[in-house]
Amino acid sequence: MIKFTVLFFLLIVSGIANAAPDGKALFNKHCSACHGSEGKGGVGVPLSLPSFINSVSNEYLNRTIRVGRPGRIMPAFPQLSDAQVKAIVSHVRSWTDMPTVKFDPTPVIGDKKHGKELFLQRCAQCHGVDGKGGKGTGVTFSRKRDLPIIAPALNNSGFLASASDMMIRNTLIHGREGTPMVSLLKAGLKEKDIDDVVAYVRSFQKSEVVSAKDETYDAAIIVDSPYSLEETIENLKQAIENQNFKLIRTDYLEHGFVEEGKENKKQVVLHFCNFNFLFEALSIDPRVGMFLPCRVTIIEREGKVQMMTINPMRLSKLFNNDGLNDACKAMTETYESILEDASL
């Protein structure tokens, strides 16, 4: 009997999983947080922009959902079924009346050396000398709301795995109305020149989609203190000031969870901030606030005092945002300096 019950359960659950997916619901769950409920953009690009949606193929959207943009925030969604991806793309398509564009998969042949010269003259100002794209993301902190899009990273392995040569060529020829991307044809280039630029952009491609950096870092930075708990706290306050950070608050780890006065007094948290650094971090990625303001926790266990912080180097991977690497490295060094100063 139990075999039949289990089999019945599996069939029911499989049936639910195989029901026709709801593209709008899937988009709202997986995409709308960044791209907006109606695709108007936000942390992510504005998918509903007519000049964008009418110039990309379904293959491009499918592949983009599958492989994402390693290191450029857009995550990969390998867990979605083909039907679910198709349903999301159909939902995105429902925002326009234009027929879906298709591109010939034939590679574009061009002179990439000449293409590089043209790229440096015409494209590098927005897309970067090496095609790494514009800085920052989202309209919240990092850019004005009237700027609809940040120049995409043309050297990104996810982009190159998604975009065909002919799609890139089409964008170069027509530009994207409503964005800073102009038509290179109207700007004076010939179609042969544009083929050369496409060949240069394609030369960024590696053999496979490169995953975001996978270095492993310790989750926490932990330093033993030779001082008492109280002395360590005072040393830390001074070290924090020495690094031009402002101490915001001192409280206990259990603050807010237990009745006031009953917290574990051997677990103390110092909260501090440097507003310039805060603004810079939020400009790079508005989502990093969950690890702000900066904190050092001091604990005493079995007569041993330790100072500990998060390891910011561990976090840039979490956000799939290579733009955070430098800021995270700088913050890691700052944390290490503060803990070292306090333990001297």
Added chain:
Amino acid sequence: MNVFLKSLLLFCFVSANAGASDLIMARSPLSFSEAMTNLQVSLREHGYTVARVQRIDVGLTGMGYKTDMYRVVFVGKADEIKYLANKYPQMIPYLPPKVSIFAEGGDTLLVTANPLTFAQMIDDEKDRIIFQRWESDVYSVFDDFRNAE
């Protein structure tokens, strides 16, 4: 163990992890203040304590930046925070768990790290259930947030 039960357990495990991602995000069409209220109600309904709400934008506006509303909500269950802090001191910098909530135009965004990413710091397999439960609750709270009207 019966092969059918094994299959069932494997199926449930795969299903539970099929949607795993490092960051969990949601968008609400509600204004910041309404969305913040709904978030706190949902968290409490799921049995969590909101220990503190930290303003992140106060220093920025003080410096003349035109910023949107941005808060970090410190949230958890007292017994679990105490248990994890005592057993896994290396987790303390990540405790209590935090949720960012910030305005983007007329909408409000919610972001948190998937609790399962922190489960990598523990070495006792039986404690993984805490993070699995947190993850399940986070998805439920975020669904509430996304669907609130």
